[in-house]
Amino acid sequence: MSALVHRDIRRLTRREGARTRDRIRDALATAGADGLTTDAVAEAVGVHPNSAREHLAQLHADGITVQSDDRSGAVGRPRRRHVLIDPAAATLDSDTATIEMLGALVNHAELSTEVATVAGVELGRRRALTHTADTATLAGLVADQRRLGFAPQIDADGDTTCISFAACPLRAVTTTDSVCALHRGLLDGWLSQSDHQVTMLVADGDGAACHALVTAH
Numbered sequence: 394m395s396a397l398v399h400r401d402i403r404r405l406t407r408r409e410g411a412r413t414r415d416r417i418r419d420a421l422a423t424a425g426a427d428g429l430t431t432d433a434v435a436e437a438v439g440v441h442p443n444s445a446r447e448h449l450a451q452l453h454a455d456g457i458t459v460q461s462d463d464r465s466g467a468v469g470r471p472r473r474r475h476v477l478i479d480p481a482a483a484t485l486d487s488d489t490a491t492i493e494m495l496g497a498l499v500n501h502a503e504l505s506t507e508v509a510t511v512a513g514v515e516l517g518r519r520r521a522l523t524h525t526a527d528t529a530t531l532a533g534l535v536a537d538q539r540r541l542g543f544a545p546q547i548d549a550d551g552d553t554t555c556i557s558f559a560a561c562p563l564r565a566v567t568t569t570d571s572v573c574a575l576h577r578g579l580l581d582g583w584l585s586q587s588d589h590q591v592t593m594l595v596a597d598g599d600g601a602a603c604h605a606l607v608t609a610h
Contacts, residue, residue, distance in 0.1 A: 411550065413440060414448050421458065421477035428461075428476035449475050455547050456535035478539075492541050496563040496572045506574035513578020514585070521583045531607060534583045541579075552609040554589075561603060573603075580605055 420437040421429060429437065435445035452458045458475050495516070499509050520537055531554060538545040544559035563572040577594045584590060584607070593606040 410448065411548075413438065413444070414452060417445070417448055417452065418457065418477060421475060424477075426476065428474045430472045430474050432472070434475065449473075454532045455549065456532055456539060456545065457547065493562045496575060499571050499575055500569055504571050506570050509571040509574040510578040510581075513575040513580075514582035515578075517579040517582020518585055519582075520579075521586065530587060531584075531589050534580065534607075537583060538579075543576075553592075554607045556605045556607060558603045558605075576603070577605075580607075 416438045417434055420434060424433075431446050431449060432442055434449060435442040438445065440448075449458065449460075453460055453475070456478070458477055461474050461476070495512070499512070504512075521533070535545050535547060535556065538556070538558070542560055542562040546557045546559060548555045548557070561576075563576055573594065577591065580591045580594065589607050589609050591605055592608050593604075595604045
């Protein structure tokens with residue numbers, strides 16, 4: 394079989410996998426806060442439980458779902474329950490206030506985009522080192538962006554991942570290019586020790602979600 398045919402098969406497999414995960418996300422969205430067990434997901438989507446388990450593991454690694462053990466009185470090993478994370482419901486904590494204050498400082502001091510980027514890189518690198526369990530991973534970056542209040546949602550296609558940010562605590566302060574550079578620096582800093590890099594960060598002018606393209610290298 395030729396290399397070209399192998400490449401086409403891999404591409405079709407990735408697309409089918411993405412479609413399956415989309416159906417799983419739809420099923421979890423319908424289930425709401427109660428979520429679904431792995432077997433329930435498999436039945437709803439029409440795939441084998443082993444296949445559902447693999448796709449659910451990927452969704453969890455991508456920061457799209459949370460998992461918990463269902464111990465509702467059943468005897469034996471608890472079932473795993475999966476809940477879709479609402480990208481608009483950012484998990485806000487003191488980190489969000491920190492990034493807002495930093496954005497306000499960048500804006501007030503009228504820092505250049507170059508200086509703002511350097512500040513973001515340093516902060517992102519420090520945060521990656523602080524959250525040691527997720528250091529230098531794409532899933533860790535997504536989780537940290539959620540902690541900061543950016544409400545990330547990802548769409549992976551092969552070696553390229555698009556991260557959409559449904560919220561932006563920096564835009565609560567200003568929409569200048571410098572705070573966008575700060576955000577780009579945060580992404581670069583976190584991934585500086587990984588095998589991924591940010592190739593583009595697009596800030597929509599109408600205030601809609603920003604998008605970052607991250608590629609493996």
